[in-house]
Amino acid sequence: MSTTSTADTRSPNVREVVVTGVGLALPGVATYGDLLGPLPGVGGFDPATGLSGRELRHKDRASRLALRAVESALLDAGLTDADATFTGAADATAVVVSTNLGNADSVCEAVDTIARAGVRGLSPLGLPQTSSNVIAGWVAIRYGLRGPNLTVCNGVTSGLDALAWARNLIVAGRAEAAVVVGVEPANDVATKLLGEQSTDAAVAVVLEPADAAASRGARPRATIAGYARARDLAAALAAAGVTQWESLGLWLGDETGAGAGRLLAATRRIDLEARLGPLSGALGVLQCAAAAAHLESGAAGNVLATAGGPRYDAAATVLLTTSPFTQEPGEHP
Amino acid sequence: MTWDITGMAAVANIGASPREIFAALCAGQESRTPLRAFDPDKYRAAYAYEIDDRPEGGGDIPRRATRWLITVVRQAVADAGLGEDLSQVPVLVGTTMREQRSVELWWRDGADVALEELHFGTALKAAFGASTTYTFANACSATLYALGLATDMIEAGMADTVVVAGTDAATESGFGTLDRVQNDVPDALRPFDATHKGMLMGEGAVAVVVQRAGTGGGRVHARVRGVSMNCDAHHATAPDPDGITRAVLDAYRRAGVRAQDIDLVMLHGSGTPRNDATEASVLRRIFDGAGTGPRMTAVKAMTGHTLGGSGLLSLVMAVLAMKEGTVPPVLGLADPIPEAAGLGLVQGSPAAGALAIAQIDAFGFGGINAVAIVEAAR
Numbered sequence: 001m002s003t004t005s006t007a008d009t010r011s012p013n014v015r016e017v018v019v020t021g022v023g024l025a026l027p028g029v030a031t032y033g034d035l036l037g038p039l040p041g042v043g044g045f046d047p048a049t050g051l052s053g054r055e056l057r058h059k060d061r062a063s064r065l066a067l068r069a070v071e072s073a074l075l076d077a078g079l080t081d082a083d084a085t086f087t088g089a090a091d092a093t094a095v096v097v098s099t100n101l102g103n104a105d106s107v108c109e110a111v112d113t114i115a116r117a118g119v120r121g122l123s124p125l126g127l128p129q130t131s132s133n134v135i136a137g138w139v140a141i142r143y144g145l146r147g148p149n150l151t152v153c154n155g156v157t158s159g160l161d162a163l164a165w166a167r168n169l170i171v172a173g174r175a176e177a178a179v180v181v182g183v184e185p186a187n188d189v190a191t192k193l194l195g196e197q198s199t200d201a202a203v204a205v206v207l208e209p210a211d212a213a214a215s216r217g218a219r220p221r222a223t224i225a226g227y228a229r230a231r232d233l234a235a236a237l238a239a240a241g242v243t244q245w246e247s248l249g250l251w252l253g254d255e256t257g258a259g260a261g262r263l264l265a266a267t268r269r270i271d272l273e274a275r276l277g278p279l280s281g282a283l284g285v286l287q288c289a290a291a292a293a294h295l296e297s298g299a300a301g302n303v304l305a306t307a308g309g310p311r312y313d314a315a316a317t318v319l320l321t322t323s324p325f326t327q328e329p330g331e332h333p
Numbered sequence: 334m335t336w337d338i339t340g341m342a343a344v345a346n347i348g349a350s351p352r353e354i355f356a357a358l359c360a361g362q363e364s365r366t367p368l369r370a371f372d373p374d375k376y377r378a379a380y381a382y383e384i385d386d387r388p389e390g391g392g393d394i395p396r397r398a399t400r401w402l403i404t405v406v407r408q409a410v411a412d413a414g415l416g417e418d419l420s421q422v423p424v425l426v427g428t429t430m431r432e433q434r435s436v437e438l439w440w441r442d443g444a445d446v447a448l449e450e451l452h453f454g455t456a457l458k459a460a461f462g463a464s465t466t467y468t469f470a471n472a473c474s475a476t477l478y479a480l481g482l483a484t485d486m487i488e489a490g491m492a493d494t495v496v497v498a499g500t501d502a503a504t505e506s507g508f509g510t511l512d513r514v515q516n517d518v519p520d521a522l523r524p525f526d527a528t529h530k531g532m533l534m535g536e537g538a539v540a541v542v543v544q545r546a547g548t549g550g551g552r553v554h555a556r557v558r559g560v561s562m563n564c565d566a567h568h569a570t571a572p573d574p575d576g577i578t579r580a581v582l583d584a585y586r587r588a589g590v591r592a593q594d595i596d597l598v599m600l601h602g603s604g605t606p607r608n609d610a611t612e613a614s615v616l617r618r619i620f621d622g623a624g625t626g627p628r629m630t631a632v633k634a635m636t637g638h639t640l641g642g643s644g645l646l647s648l649v650m651a652v653l654a655m656k657e658g659t660v661p662p663v664l665g666l667a668d669p670i671p672e673a674a675g676l677g678l679v680q681g682s683p684a685a686g687a688l689a690i691a692q693i694d695a696f697g698f699g700g701i702n703a704v705a706i707v708e709a710a711r
Contacts, residue, residue: 091579095564100451107433108440110506115441118375122513128569128698130507131429132470137699140566146576149564149701150478151470153431155452161467165482172485174562189440193448231420231464313454314464 017167018220018323020213021077021206022289025050025068026276027199035290036250036297039275047186047200055142060129061185062102063138065202070139070179073204078218079177086143094147094175097136098162098182099281100155101198103129105187135183147175152281157229157308157316158182159284164227164318166207178207182285184278199277203286210323220323221292225302229316233306236317242304246319249301250294252287256309267304283307284318291320335556335708336484339549340413340542341649342405345636346382346535350408354646355653357635358661359683364635365521365533371505377518381503382535382637395435395444399456401538402426402500406461409496409540414551419461423492425483426453426468427475427499428641429697434502453500465492472697473603473638474562475499476539476645477705481560483543493545499642500538507640508534515605522638524602524631525609525678527668532603535637539646555652558690558706559587565700572611572696580702581619581692588706590690592623595706597654597691599647602631602663603638606670612694613672620676627692628677628684630654634664644695648705651691655709660684 022032029035029044045068056064074080079088086093106129113121128134133151140149148169152162159182166178183202184190190198213220228239233256251267254274272286273279279286287305294303302322308315341351347364348354357364365380370393373379384401387393406424410417432451439446449455454466471478476499483495511532512518519530542549543557561583565576585591601612620626632650633639639646654660662679669678693705 090566100448104433104436107436107504107506110510111437111441114371114375114505114509119377119509119512122510124510124514127510127514130504130510131472131698132431132433133429133472133697133699133701134569137564137569137701140564140700141569144566146564146566146579148478148562149471149699150482153452153468153470154466155449155454155468158452165467168482168485168489171489174481174485189436192440193436195448229465229467231458231462235464312449313458313466 015171016210017170017207017224018210018213019205019222019288019292020208020218020220021073022221022292023069023071023073023076023204025065025202032289033293036293058125059138060103060106060134061187062099062183063135065185065200066135066139066181066183067142069202069204070181073206077206079206089176090144091146092176093145094166094169094178095136095139095145096150096152096162096166096178096180098152098158098285099135099184100153100158101184101190101193101280102135103132104193105185105189108189139179139181156312157314158281160305160307160316160318161229163224163284163288167224170207170209176212180205180207180285182282184280184282194278196278201279201282203282203289205285205288222295222320223323224318225321226319229314231314233309233315236315240317240319242317242319247301248304249299250303252290252303253306295320295322334488335546335558336487337544337546337549337553338541338555338557338652339544339551339553340409341554341652342408342412343539343646343649344401344405345537345639345646346384347635351649351653355650358632358650359659361662361664370503371508376509376512378512378533380520381533383503384536393438395438395446396432396450398432398434398500398502399453402453402498403456403460405538405540406496406498409542413542413549415542417461419463422494422496423465423486424457424463424496424498425479427471427479428468428501429472429475430501430504430507430640431468431470434504437505472699472701473640473643474695474697474701474703475641477560477693477695477703478562480645480705481562481703484557484560487545493548495543496540497543497645498540499645501640501642502536503534521665522604522633523665524600524604524634524663525613525669525673526666527670529604529606529609531605532638535639537636537639537642537646539642539649541645541649553710555655555710556708558708559584560703560705561587562703567700570698572608573700574611574615576700577611577615577696577702580704584704584706590706592619594690595627595692596688597651597660598627598629599651599691599693600629600631601694601696602633604633609670610672613670613676616676626677628660628679628686630660630679631663644693644703648693648707651693651707655688655691658685658687
């Protein structure tokens with residue numbers, strides 16, 4: 001058996017993986033619930049004040065944004081104490097980061113400096129960010145997370161891919177929990193590469209096995225129920241096990257997937273990039289946050305997140321469903 | 334559970350196939366060359382281990398890392414007896430720099446480079462129709478991480494065949510910042526030798542085809558017994574003995590082997606005083622009491638540090654070493670550092686011996702470690 005699907009976990013013998021925490025560092029969006037309604041446009045994360053502080057000193061912009069999002073996701077998941085120290089299973093907690101432009105500014109700045117002043121003009125403190133995995137390294141160091149540490153730089157589907165790989169690490173028994181981060185910084189290099197104004201965006205979600213989350217009393221927001229990356233959206237949906245009978249309440253994606261089937265025609269659709277600007281590697285993880293908001297609200301139907309399509313090397317989809325352990329809205333632990 | 338390696342390919346400064354690279358390692362001729370990739374006036378370091386395929390008359394061109402990747406993937410699938418249609422085969426690419434060299438040329442010189450070329454899925458789609466493709470920027474442990482993730486996919490029933498590959502071209506930002514931070518400027522990469530001063534970059538790409546045991550029906554080069562992956566969570570660029578020790582022991586646990594079962598260690602051996610002392614000290618403790626201990630070698634002495642692909646290149650060289658019963662020497666190793674006393678580092682000329690099980694180390698920035706255990710196919 002060989003398949004383009006990297007996972008179809010809608011079979012009962014696979015350990016179910018749920019979202020137990022969400023954190024944003026996103027200008028104009030205060031909470032992930034805001035992603036579903038009209039955006040306030042003001043409030044939310046302020047990079048001018050939010051990216052300073054002793055522990056952020058000498059770090060690249062993407063790493064600083066990511067650390068702020070992770071801080072609030074771990075707090076939301078109940079995995080940090082009053083001193084912001086990680087209280088989970090540090091040896092078995094993975095970090096999975098999705099980014100495409102994370103260190104592009106550092107790379108281009110170094111090239112400019114070398115051209116101007118040779119290597120003696122460079123700061124030795126810039127060494128970590130010459131490597132694209134710098135963000136995941138800093139997140140692990142900040143919270144002492146010694147599980148697998150993975151940086152997915154996979155184009156427009158990166159965020160959804162990162163969610164799937166984090167789930168794979170848990171299902172394979174390599175990790176008992178995973179912090180998944182989607183992050184892109186705003187800067188001139190990113191703007192020029194994207195061909196449109198870049199935006200600061202960081203989002204983090206915490207994934208855990210459903211049974212482990214339940215036993216520690218964590219509140220599951222959503223289940224990662226299916227995933228695939230394939231040549232087009234129709235193939236991805238089929239490989240992820242999403243059929244036309246799927247009960248969908250929300251589709252997070254752009255209109256290029258509209259031809260993918262009748263199931264999408266009747267569904268409410270939110271295109272996060274149309275509202276927030278280009279999200280690149282942050283997109284899929286932010287879609288997961290929006291899905292969690294939808295499922296938590298008690299609104300009907302599952303959530304389909306899609307990215308990529310005809311203009312890209314592939315399309316990817318993640319199906320998010322209500323966890324069987326989810327409490328009814330209004331019923332708090 | 335084991336996984337079959339049924340196809341292999343590689344390119345580096347010293348050869349365009351695994352056999353050529355292995356022969357060059359055994360011959361042990363100095364392989365560093367004067368820095369050509371970048372304007373040497375801007376750097377302190379004067380040498381590197383480049384692949385010499387840039388245009389005549391100097392200057393650099395974009396997408397070299399992508400070109401090597403496509404070449405080695407094509408050769409590896411051919412070696413495995415598979416066709417070039419990879420529409421149903423996942424391809425996992427480990428890399429440190431992705432196509433950042435192309436971004437540098439785009440930013441400074443106006444080279445024509447698109448955002449979608451930063452990751453390798455775009456080229457893999459064009460060349461092989463591959464869609465289940467992943468670019469993992471996992472520094473210098475990237476390809477062994479990717480190998481471990483490939484074994485997970487097969488074990489979970491997501492695929493029977495996975496291509497694992499790595500590629501990296503030297504970047505100015507990486508080469509330059511490394512040059513800036515190394516106190517003594519190395520004129521060669523000399524792992525575990527008392528004269529070691531640091532790391533110098535190499536360039537290269539490598540690919541293997543990994544299959545569910547028995548799937549291929551043809552020749553099996555070697556079997557993967559287990560791959561560990563973890564993070565020190567300690568320092569952004571310096572290695573940590575505790576993290577490395579955990580990675581080695583977890584690899585043994587996954588593979589079902591003990592220290593005394595290991596016949597060959599392909600060392601990370603990046604030639605930085607910090608890495609060499611840390612890796613040697615950890616291995617001394619691991620192999621303490623394990624009899625005479627395994628032979629050890631470090632290919633970066635001749636290939637330079639090929640970054641993301643270096644772990645998998647070491648693995649491919651281990652497979653050939655086991656086939657040949659020959660371990661290449663560590664070029665330039667005459668006076669091992671005190672921490673390496675008692676380790677079976679091969680010096681001077683190749684060492685002969687029967688080899689059944691090899692350990693491959695790969696450690697990267699961010700404190701990320703991966704260790705693979707591979708068994709000879711008999």
